[in-house]
Amino acid sequence: MTSLRTLARLIVTLPLLFLPGWLAAQSGNPLLITAEDRCGFERLDDASLPLAIERCLEAAEDGDSQAQFELGDLYYQGDRVEQDYDLALDWLEEASLQGHPTAQFRLGMMHYQGDGVDRNLTQAYIILKMSAVNGEDAAMDASDRIALQMNQEELQVATQLLSTLFRNYLEQLREEQLQGR
Structure with missing residues:
Protein backbone atom coordinates (compact mmCIF):
# COMPACT_ATOMS: atom_id res chain seq x y z
CA MET A 1 0.00 0.00 0.00
CA THR A 2 2.87 2.39 0.85
CA SER A 3 4.57 1.87 -2.50
CA LEU A 4 1.27 2.47 -4.30
CA ARG A 5 0.82 5.73 -2.39
CA THR A 6 4.40 6.76 -3.24
CA LEU A 7 3.79 5.99 -6.90
CA ALA A 8 0.58 8.02 -6.87
CA ARG A 9 2.40 11.01 -5.36
CA LEU A 10 5.11 10.69 -7.97
CA ILE A 11 2.57 10.61 -10.79
CA VAL A 12 0.88 13.73 -9.44
CA THR A 13 3.98 15.76 -8.56
CA LEU A 14 6.33 14.91 -11.44
CA PRO A 15 4.37 16.90 -14.04
CA LEU A 16 4.31 19.85 -11.63
CA LEU A 17 8.10 20.02 -11.80
CA PHE A 18 7.98 20.69 -15.53
CA LEU A 19 4.85 22.85 -15.60
CA PRO A 20 6.47 26.26 -14.87
CA GLY A 21 9.06 25.88 -17.63
CA TRP A 22 6.48 24.64 -20.09
CA LEU A 23 4.08 27.49 -19.30
CA ALA A 24 6.86 30.03 -19.63
CA ALA A 25 7.91 28.60 -22.97
CA GLN A 26 4.31 28.62 -24.21
CA SER A 27 3.72 32.22 -23.15
CA GLY A 28 6.95 33.46 -24.69
CA ASN A 29 7.52 35.66 -21.66
CA PRO A 30 11.28 35.58 -20.98
CA LEU A 31 10.73 36.77 -17.42
CA LEU A 32 9.04 33.47 -16.62
CA ILE A 33 11.90 31.38 -17.97
CA THR A 34 14.65 30.62 -15.47
CA ALA A 35 18.23 31.63 -16.22
CA GLU A 36 19.22 27.96 -16.34
CA ASP A 37 16.67 27.40 -19.11
CA ARG A 38 17.58 30.63 -20.93
CA CYS A 39 21.30 30.01 -20.58
CA GLY A 40 21.48 26.23 -20.84
CA PHE A 41 24.19 26.49 -23.48
CA GLU A 42 25.22 22.85 -23.35
CA ARG A 43 21.75 21.75 -24.50
CA LEU A 44 21.71 23.96 -27.58
CA ASP A 45 22.92 23.39 -31.10
CA ASP A 46 25.43 25.84 -32.59
CA ALA A 47 22.73 27.68 -34.59
CA SER A 48 20.75 28.49 -31.43
CA LEU A 49 23.74 29.60 -29.37
CA PRO A 50 23.89 33.30 -30.41
CA LEU A 51 20.24 33.89 -29.48
CA ALA A 52 20.70 32.05 -26.18
CA ILE A 53 23.75 34.17 -25.37
CA GLU A 54 21.78 37.32 -26.20
CA ARG A 55 18.90 36.33 -23.90
CA CYS A 56 21.28 35.26 -21.17
CA LEU A 57 23.15 38.55 -21.50
CA GLU A 58 19.88 40.47 -21.02
CA ALA A 59 19.14 38.52 -17.85
CA ALA A 60 22.71 38.96 -16.59
CA GLU A 61 22.61 42.70 -17.20
CA ASP A 62 19.31 42.80 -15.25
CA GLY A 63 21.17 41.31 -12.28
CA ASP A 64 20.27 37.62 -12.56
CA SER A 65 23.15 35.93 -10.72
CA GLN A 66 22.54 32.55 -12.37
CA ALA A 67 22.72 34.14 -15.83
CA GLN A 68 25.89 35.98 -14.78
CA PHE A 69 27.41 32.70 -13.65
CA GLU A 70 26.36 30.90 -16.84
CA LEU A 71 28.00 33.59 -19.00
CA GLY A 72 31.12 33.63 -16.86
CA ASP A 73 31.39 29.87 -17.05
CA LEU A 74 30.76 29.88 -20.81
CA TYR A 75 33.67 32.28 -21.39
CA TYR A 76 35.87 30.55 -18.84
CA GLN A 77 35.43 27.10 -20.40
CA GLY A 78 35.76 28.35 -23.98
CA ASP A 79 34.12 25.21 -25.38
CA ARG A 80 31.28 26.87 -27.31
CA VAL A 81 32.77 30.36 -27.67
CA GLU A 82 36.29 31.73 -27.76
CA GLN A 83 37.78 31.51 -24.29
CA ASP A 84 37.89 34.97 -22.73
CA TYR A 85 39.16 35.14 -19.15
CA ASP A 86 38.43 38.88 -18.91
CA LEU A 87 34.73 38.39 -19.70
CA ALA A 88 34.63 35.30 -17.51
CA LEU A 89 36.14 37.26 -14.63
CA ASP A 90 33.69 40.15 -15.06
CA TRP A 91 30.59 37.95 -15.02
CA LEU A 92 31.83 35.65 -12.28
CA GLU A 93 32.63 38.65 -10.09
CA GLU A 94 29.12 40.04 -10.65
CA ALA A 95 27.51 36.74 -9.67
CA SER A 96 29.92 36.31 -6.75
CA LEU A 97 29.00 39.68 -5.29
CA GLN A 98 25.42 38.42 -5.12
CA GLY A 99 26.54 35.34 -3.19
CA HIS A 100 26.36 32.80 -6.03
CA PRO A 101 28.40 29.93 -4.50
CA THR A 102 29.43 28.22 -7.74
CA ALA A 103 30.53 31.52 -9.26
CA ASP A 118 47.78 36.94 -11.18
CA ARG A 119 47.93 33.85 -8.99
CA ASN A 120 47.01 34.91 -5.47
CA LEU A 121 46.64 32.27 -2.77
CA THR A 122 45.27 34.70 -0.19
CA GLN A 123 42.54 35.96 -2.52
CA ALA A 124 41.72 32.41 -3.64
CA TYR A 125 41.47 31.23 -0.04
CA ILE A 126 39.13 34.07 0.97
CA ILE A 127 36.83 33.66 -2.03
CA LEU A 128 36.68 29.88 -1.59
CA LYS A 129 35.81 30.24 2.11
CA MET A 130 32.95 32.58 1.13
CA SER A 131 31.83 30.03 -1.45
CA ALA A 132 31.84 27.30 1.20
CA VAL A 133 29.76 29.45 3.55
CA ASN A 134 27.27 29.98 0.72
CA GLY A 135 26.90 26.25 0.16
CA GLU A 136 29.47 25.09 -2.40
CA ASP A 137 30.63 21.72 -1.04
CA ALA A 138 33.90 21.52 -2.98
CA ALA A 139 35.01 24.97 -1.80
CA MET A 140 35.86 23.92 1.75
CA ASP A 141 38.22 21.16 0.59
CA ALA A 142 39.78 23.44 -2.01
CA SER A 143 40.38 26.23 0.52
CA ASP A 144 41.90 23.74 2.96
CA ARG A 145 44.30 22.50 0.27
CA ILE A 146 45.26 26.08 -0.54
CA ALA A 147 45.85 26.85 3.15
CA LEU A 148 48.51 24.12 3.19
CA GLN A 149 50.38 26.04 0.48
CA MET A 150 50.17 29.41 2.23
CA ASN A 151 52.77 30.75 4.61
CA GLN A 152 51.76 31.84 8.10
CA GLU A 153 51.59 35.54 7.20
CA GLU A 154 49.32 34.92 4.19
CA LEU A 155 47.02 32.76 6.27
CA GLN A 156 46.87 35.36 9.03
CA VAL A 157 45.98 38.14 6.56
CA ALA A 158 43.29 35.96 4.98
CA THR A 159 41.81 35.04 8.36
CA GLN A 160 41.70 38.69 9.46
CA LEU A 161 40.02 39.74 6.21
CA LEU A 162 37.45 36.97 6.52
CA SER A 163 36.72 38.00 10.11
CA THR A 164 36.16 41.58 8.99
CA LEU A 165 33.92 40.49 6.11
CA PHE A 166 31.78 38.30 8.36
CA ARG A 167 31.57 40.94 11.07
CA ASN A 168 30.42 43.55 8.52
CA TYR A 169 27.92 41.09 7.09
CA LEU A 170 26.46 40.35 10.52
CA GLU A 171 26.21 44.07 11.28
CA GLN A 172 24.40 44.62 7.99
CA LEU A 173 21.96 41.81 8.79
CA ARG A 174 21.35 43.28 12.23
CA GLU A 175 20.63 46.73 10.75
CA GLU A 176 18.23 45.23 8.22
CA GLN A 177 16.40 43.37 10.98
CA LEU A 178 16.10 46.53 13.07
CA GLN A 179 14.75 48.49 10.10
CA GLY A 180 12.28 45.70 9.30
CA ARG A 181 10.63 45.87 12.73
Whole structure:
Protein backbone atom coordinates (compact mmCIF):
# COMPACT_ATOMS: atom_id res chain seq x y z
CA MET A 1 0.00 0.00 0.00
CA THR A 2 2.87 2.39 0.85
CA SER A 3 4.57 1.87 -2.50
CA LEU A 4 1.27 2.47 -4.30
CA ARG A 5 0.82 5.73 -2.39
CA THR A 6 4.40 6.76 -3.24
CA LEU A 7 3.79 5.99 -6.90
CA ALA A 8 0.58 8.02 -6.87
CA ARG A 9 2.40 11.01 -5.36
CA LEU A 10 5.11 10.69 -7.97
CA ILE A 11 2.57 10.61 -10.79
CA VAL A 12 0.88 13.73 -9.44
CA THR A 13 3.98 15.76 -8.56
CA LEU A 14 6.33 14.91 -11.44
CA PRO A 15 4.37 16.90 -14.04
CA LEU A 16 4.31 19.85 -11.63
CA LEU A 17 8.10 20.02 -11.80
CA PHE A 18 7.98 20.69 -15.53
CA LEU A 19 4.85 22.85 -15.60
CA PRO A 20 6.47 26.26 -14.87
CA GLY A 21 9.06 25.88 -17.63
CA TRP A 22 6.48 24.64 -20.09
CA LEU A 23 4.08 27.49 -19.30
CA ALA A 24 6.86 30.03 -19.63
CA ALA A 25 7.91 28.60 -22.97
CA GLN A 26 4.31 28.62 -24.21
CA SER A 27 3.72 32.22 -23.15
CA GLY A 28 6.95 33.46 -24.69
CA ASN A 29 7.52 35.66 -21.66
CA PRO A 30 11.28 35.58 -20.98
CA LEU A 31 10.73 36.77 -17.42
CA LEU A 32 9.04 33.47 -16.62
CA ILE A 33 11.90 31.38 -17.97
CA THR A 34 14.65 30.62 -15.47
CA ALA A 35 18.23 31.63 -16.22
CA GLU A 36 19.22 27.96 -16.34
CA ASP A 37 16.67 27.40 -19.11
CA ARG A 38 17.58 30.63 -20.93
CA CYS A 39 21.30 30.01 -20.58
CA GLY A 40 21.48 26.23 -20.84
CA PHE A 41 24.19 26.49 -23.48
CA GLU A 42 25.22 22.85 -23.35
CA ARG A 43 21.75 21.75 -24.50
CA LEU A 44 21.71 23.96 -27.58
CA ASP A 45 22.92 23.39 -31.10
CA ASP A 46 25.43 25.84 -32.59
CA ALA A 47 22.73 27.68 -34.59
CA SER A 48 20.75 28.49 -31.43
CA LEU A 49 23.74 29.60 -29.37
CA PRO A 50 23.89 33.30 -30.41
CA LEU A 51 20.24 33.89 -29.48
CA ALA A 52 20.70 32.05 -26.18
CA ILE A 53 23.75 34.17 -25.37
CA GLU A 54 21.78 37.32 -26.20
CA ARG A 55 18.90 36.33 -23.90
CA CYS A 56 21.28 35.26 -21.17
CA LEU A 57 23.15 38.55 -21.50
CA GLU A 58 19.88 40.47 -21.02
CA ALA A 59 19.14 38.52 -17.85
CA ALA A 60 22.71 38.96 -16.59
CA GLU A 61 22.61 42.70 -17.20
CA ASP A 62 19.31 42.80 -15.25
CA GLY A 63 21.17 41.31 -12.28
CA ASP A 64 20.27 37.62 -12.56
CA SER A 65 23.15 35.93 -10.72
CA GLN A 66 22.54 32.55 -12.37
CA ALA A 67 22.72 34.14 -15.83
CA GLN A 68 25.89 35.98 -14.78
CA PHE A 69 27.41 32.70 -13.65
CA GLU A 70 26.36 30.90 -16.84
CA LEU A 71 28.00 33.59 -19.00
CA GLY A 72 31.12 33.63 -16.86
CA ASP A 73 31.39 29.87 -17.05
CA LEU A 74 30.76 29.88 -20.81
CA TYR A 75 33.67 32.28 -21.39
CA TYR A 76 35.87 30.55 -18.84
CA GLN A 77 35.43 27.10 -20.40
CA GLY A 78 35.76 28.35 -23.98
CA ASP A 79 34.12 25.21 -25.38
CA ARG A 80 31.28 26.87 -27.31
CA VAL A 81 32.77 30.36 -27.67
CA GLU A 82 36.29 31.73 -27.76
CA GLN A 83 37.78 31.51 -24.29
CA ASP A 84 37.89 34.97 -22.73
CA TYR A 85 39.16 35.14 -19.15
CA ASP A 86 38.43 38.88 -18.91
CA LEU A 87 34.73 38.39 -19.70
CA ALA A 88 34.63 35.30 -17.51
CA LEU A 89 36.14 37.26 -14.63
CA ASP A 90 33.69 40.15 -15.06
CA TRP A 91 30.59 37.95 -15.02
CA LEU A 92 31.83 35.65 -12.28
CA GLU A 93 32.63 38.65 -10.09
CA GLU A 94 29.12 40.04 -10.65
CA ALA A 95 27.51 36.74 -9.67
CA SER A 96 29.92 36.31 -6.75
CA LEU A 97 29.00 39.68 -5.29
CA GLN A 98 25.42 38.42 -5.12
CA GLY A 99 26.54 35.34 -3.19
CA HIS A 100 26.36 32.80 -6.03
CA PRO A 101 28.40 29.93 -4.50
CA THR A 102 29.43 28.22 -7.74
CA ALA A 103 30.53 31.52 -9.26
CA GLN A 104 32.56 32.17 -6.12
CA PHE A 105 34.11 28.71 -6.41
CA ARG A 106 35.09 29.27 -10.06
CA LEU A 107 36.43 32.74 -9.23
CA GLY A 108 38.46 31.41 -6.31
CA MET A 109 39.94 28.71 -8.51
CA MET A 110 40.82 31.31 -11.16
CA HIS A 111 42.82 33.20 -8.52
CA TYR A 112 44.42 29.97 -7.33
CA GLN A 113 45.40 28.80 -10.82
CA GLY A 114 46.23 32.23 -12.22
CA ASP A 115 43.64 31.93 -15.00
CA GLY A 116 43.26 35.47 -16.36
CA VAL A 117 44.55 37.00 -13.11
CA ASP A 118 47.78 36.94 -11.18
CA ARG A 119 47.93 33.85 -8.99
CA ASN A 120 47.01 34.91 -5.47
CA LEU A 121 46.64 32.27 -2.77
CA THR A 122 45.27 34.70 -0.19
CA GLN A 123 42.54 35.96 -2.52
CA ALA A 124 41.72 32.41 -3.64
CA TYR A 125 41.47 31.23 -0.04
CA ILE A 126 39.13 34.07 0.97
CA ILE A 127 36.83 33.66 -2.03
CA LEU A 128 36.68 29.88 -1.59
CA LYS A 129 35.81 30.24 2.11
CA MET A 130 32.95 32.58 1.13
CA SER A 131 31.83 30.03 -1.45
CA ALA A 132 31.84 27.30 1.20
CA VAL A 133 29.76 29.45 3.55
CA ASN A 134 27.27 29.98 0.72
CA GLY A 135 26.90 26.25 0.16
CA GLU A 136 29.47 25.09 -2.40
CA ASP A 137 30.63 21.72 -1.04
CA ALA A 138 33.90 21.52 -2.98
CA ALA A 139 35.01 24.97 -1.80
CA MET A 140 35.86 23.92 1.75
CA ASP A 141 38.22 21.16 0.59
CA ALA A 142 39.78 23.44 -2.01
CA SER A 143 40.38 26.23 0.52
CA ASP A 144 41.90 23.74 2.96
CA ARG A 145 44.30 22.50 0.27
CA ILE A 146 45.26 26.08 -0.54
CA ALA A 147 45.85 26.85 3.15
CA LEU A 148 48.51 24.12 3.19
CA GLN A 149 50.38 26.04 0.48
CA MET A 150 50.17 29.41 2.23
CA ASN A 151 52.77 30.75 4.61
CA GLN A 152 51.76 31.84 8.10
CA GLU A 153 51.59 35.54 7.20
CA GLU A 154 49.32 34.92 4.19
CA LEU A 155 47.02 32.76 6.27
CA GLN A 156 46.87 35.36 9.03
CA VAL A 157 45.98 38.14 6.56
CA ALA A 158 43.29 35.96 4.98
CA THR A 159 41.81 35.04 8.36
CA GLN A 160 41.70 38.69 9.46
CA LEU A 161 40.02 39.74 6.21
CA LEU A 162 37.45 36.97 6.52
CA SER A 163 36.72 38.00 10.11
CA THR A 164 36.16 41.58 8.99
CA LEU A 165 33.92 40.49 6.11
CA PHE A 166 31.78 38.30 8.36
CA ARG A 167 31.57 40.94 11.07
CA ASN A 168 30.42 43.55 8.52
CA TYR A 169 27.92 41.09 7.09
CA LEU A 170 26.46 40.35 10.52
CA GLU A 171 26.21 44.07 11.28
CA GLN A 172 24.40 44.62 7.99
CA LEU A 173 21.96 41.81 8.79
CA ARG A 174 21.35 43.28 12.23
CA GLU A 175 20.63 46.73 10.75
CA GLU A 176 18.23 45.23 8.22
CA GLN A 177 16.40 43.37 10.98
CA LEU A 178 16.10 46.53 13.07
CA GLN A 179 14.75 48.49 10.10
CA GLY A 180 12.28 45.70 9.30
CA ARG A 181 10.63 45.87 12.73
